[in-house]
Amino acid sequence: MNISSVSKLVSNSVTGLNLKRRIFEFMPAITLPNADTLNKIGTIISRPDVNRGIMGATAILSQPFIDYYNPKVDKETAEVSTCRTIGKIIAGTAVGCAVRSACYYGTKALTNTSKNAKAWQQLLLPNKNVVTYLTKKYPDWLKNYNSALATVIGLLAMLVTNVVIDVPLTHFITKHLLAKFKKHDAEQIQPNNTTTPKQEPYDVVEKFKDIFINHPAELNGRRAK
Amino acid sequence: MLTCPPAIKKQLGNLALASTNHMGDIIILTSVAAWVASSAAQIIGIALNKNYSHEQKKFMISQEAADAITNIGLYFGITSSLKWLSGKMVSTGKLTTKPILNFLENKGLTHCRGKFNFDITKVPGFKEGIKTSYDSFKNFAEASAAITGGIISSNIVTPIVRNEIASYRQNKYKRSLAQTSEIPAPKAMQENNSVQQRPQISTQRHTFADFSRNSLRI
Numbered sequence: 409m410n411i412s413s414v415s416k417l418v419s420n421s422v423t424g425l426n427l428k429r430r431i432f433e434f435m436p437a438i439t440l441p442n443a444d445t446l447n448k449i450g451t452i453i454s455r456p457d458v459n460r461g462i463m464g465a466t467a468i469l470s471q472p473f474i475d476y477y478n479p480k481v482d483k484e485t486a487e488v489s490t491c492r493t494i495g496k497i498i499a500g501t502a503v504g505c506a507v508r509s510a511c512y513y514g515t516k517a518l519t520n521t522s523k524n525a526k527a528w529q530q531l532l533l534p535n536k537n538v539v540t541y542l543t544k545k546y547p548d549w550l551k552n553y554n555s556a557l558a559t560v561i562g563l564l565a566m567l568v569t570n571v572v573i574d575v576p577l578t579h580f581i582t583k584h585l586l587a588k589f590k591k592h593d594a595e596q597i598q599p600n601n602t603t604t605p606k607q608e609p610y611d612v613v614e615k616f617k618d619i620f621i622n623h624p625a626e627l628n629g630r631r632a633k
Numbered sequence: 634m635l636t637c638p639p640a641i642k643k644q645l646g647n648l649a650l651a652s653t654n655h656m657g658d659i660i661i662l663t664s665v666a667a668w669v670a671s672s673a674a675q676i677i678g679i680a681l682n683k684n685y686s687h688e689q690k691k692f693m694i695s696q697e698a699a700d701a702i703t704n705i706g707l708y709f710g711i712t713s714s715l716k717w718l719s720g721k722m723v724s725t726g727k728l729t730t731k732p733i734l735n736f737l738e739n740k741g742l743t744h745c746r747g748k749f750n751f752d753i754t755k756v757p758g759f760k761e762g763i764k765t766s767y768d769s770f771k772n773f774a775e776a777s778a779a780i781t782g783g784i785i786s787s788n789i790v791t792p793i794v795r796n797e798i799a800s801y802r803q804n805k806y807k808r809s810l811a812q813t814s815e816i817p818a819p820k821a822m823q824e825n826n827s828v829q830q831r832p833q834i835s836t837q838r839h840t841f842a843d844f845s846r847n848s849l850r851i
Contacts, residue, residue, distance in 0.1 A: 428714070429749055432721055435728075437747045443730035443770055450773030453780055454656050462780060467788045474792045480800030493792075528635045534646035542649060546765060549653045552772070556652035557645070559663045567670055 451551045456559040457509035464501025471497060487589050495582035496574075503573050507565050512558035519554060532557060654768050657716045657775030664783060665709055672701030696802070703798065707791050712782030719778035723771045725751045730770050736763045 440446055452458055475489040520529035521539060533539055534553075542549040637645070652659055679685065679693045722728035726737055726746040733753065737743050740758070745751040753759060753767065 428717065428721075432718060432727075432749060435718070435722060437727050438722075438729070439734055440728075440730050443732060443766060446730070446773050447769045450656075450769075450776055454660070454776045459660070459780060463783060463787065466784045470788045471792050474789070474796065478796045478800070480796065481803065485803075489796075531635055531637060532645060534649045535642050538646040538649055542653060546653050546768070548769065549649065552652040552656055553649045556648055556656065556659045559659065560648070563663050563667055563670070566667065567674070570671065571674065 447548070451548065451555070454552065454555045455508075455512055456555060456562045457505045457512055459559075460501060460504040460508050464497055464504070467497045467501070468494070487593075488586065491582045491585040491589060492578070494585055495578040495580075498581055499574050499577035503569055503577065504562075504566065507569050508558060508562040511562040511565060512554065515554050515557045515561060519550065519557070521550060654772055655775070656772050657720075657779040660776060660779040660783070661709070661712050661716065664712075665705060668701065668705045668708060672697065672704070676701075699798070700795065703794055704787075704791050707794060708783065708786045711786035711790065712779050715778040715782035715785075716775050719774040720771060721749075723767075723774045724753055725749065726753055728774060730766070732766050733763055733770065 453462065471493050472490050475493045476486055478486050478489070481489070515532055518529060518532040521533065521543065542553075636642075648659075675697050676694055679690055679697060682690075685693065719728065725748060726733065729737075729746070734743075734746075736759075737746060737753070737756075740756055742751075742756060754764075759767070
């Protein structure tokens with residue numbers, strides 16, 4: 409009995425049916441024209457604050473809709489969930505961008521490679537031989553280093569700001585959004601439930617005639633008041 | 634004179650070398666660290682909260698841990714796969730730039746471009762020719778893939794999976810309530826609760842605000 413096909417099948421199953429290779433082969437060949445522009449874009453999007461901003465912007469475009477149109481929960485839960493998600497995204501992105509931006513500019517100020525720089529301006533630079541090696545081989549290394557260092561410092565800072573700022577801010581935004589949702593829901597329900605009589609257009613002349621001619625006693629009563 | 638201790642300088646050197654060629658890895662690792670830290674904070678918050686019973690804590694910690702494993706697993710799985718794909722596309726020349734393509738043309742290797750086992754870095758003359766340009770481009774491609782993977786996993790896949798899991802838990806809880814409601818309640822209890830309301834379960838993850846307000850009661 410030939411077992412090669414069976415062993416191949418088992419081997420393929422073990423290696424995930426060569427899924428990675430299949431996806432790789434499915435991808436088209438692409439040649440990008442301007443490498444310098446792409447490298448600049450890469451440097452910008454690798455910055456922790458920009459990165460957080462991109463994540464936040466895409467999150468606000470997708471997550472609230474996923475939560476709001478979740479068919480497996482009741483409407484109230486979906487609304488609470490949506491408000492909370494929006495609150496978390498706004499608070500997280502605003503605080504995250506601010507903290508990471510501060511970290512980025514802070515590290516940039518402390519990684520000055522110029523010869524005239526003061527000692528404190530080189531506080532976060534690596535050893536001189538590493539700096540010399542990288543400057544010679546990769547002239548743009550400092551941009552990536554700043555981003556990486558700011559990401560690490562930002563992560564440590566966020567451990568504190570998450571609890572101190574993010575959580576109360578999320579709670580505040582969620583509360584306000586939830587109140588607005590409830591108000592909107594109440595406004596939508598009201599016209600169907602209440603049976604307010606249809607009002608006739610208000611005719612000023614007719615009203616005056618009614619008071620002065622038909623009910624003069626009532627007019628006297630009003631004057632007395 | 635203001636300087637860092639040598640041990641920190643050494644770590645900064647490692648970070649500088651890693652960030653030059655492996656920005657994608659740094660983005661993934663720091664994001665995973667952020668997820669872990671956030672989840673650990675939630676779990677510690679539950680564990681230290683005195684307002685919950687042992688049973689409640691057990692349930693909530695397991696719920697939070699399951700959430701963390703889902704989030705981190707999906708993030709890591711998707712981003713590292715995308716990063717691998719982009720790195721492989723660059724190293725085989727499938728995704729390339731004009732200078733790298735010119736290098737392959739000069740070496741007469743354009744027919745090898747995009748083949749799974751082909752590796753540009755092993756072509757003779759690679760180090761002298763285009764190594765710097767190649768490394769920068771690969772770094773860009775991997776960082777972009779890590780960011781794209783982060784967007785797909787954190788903003789699309791994870792919320793959908795999290796909602797599915799939460800609604801599954803909600804339904805399970807409702808079923809268990811329905812089963813318990815079939816057993817007749819004591820007479821005194823029936824008299825007190827003429828209208829029985831079924832509690833709603835929020836599908837949201839708990840935060841420190843919830844703990845500090847003591848509003849989380851199961």
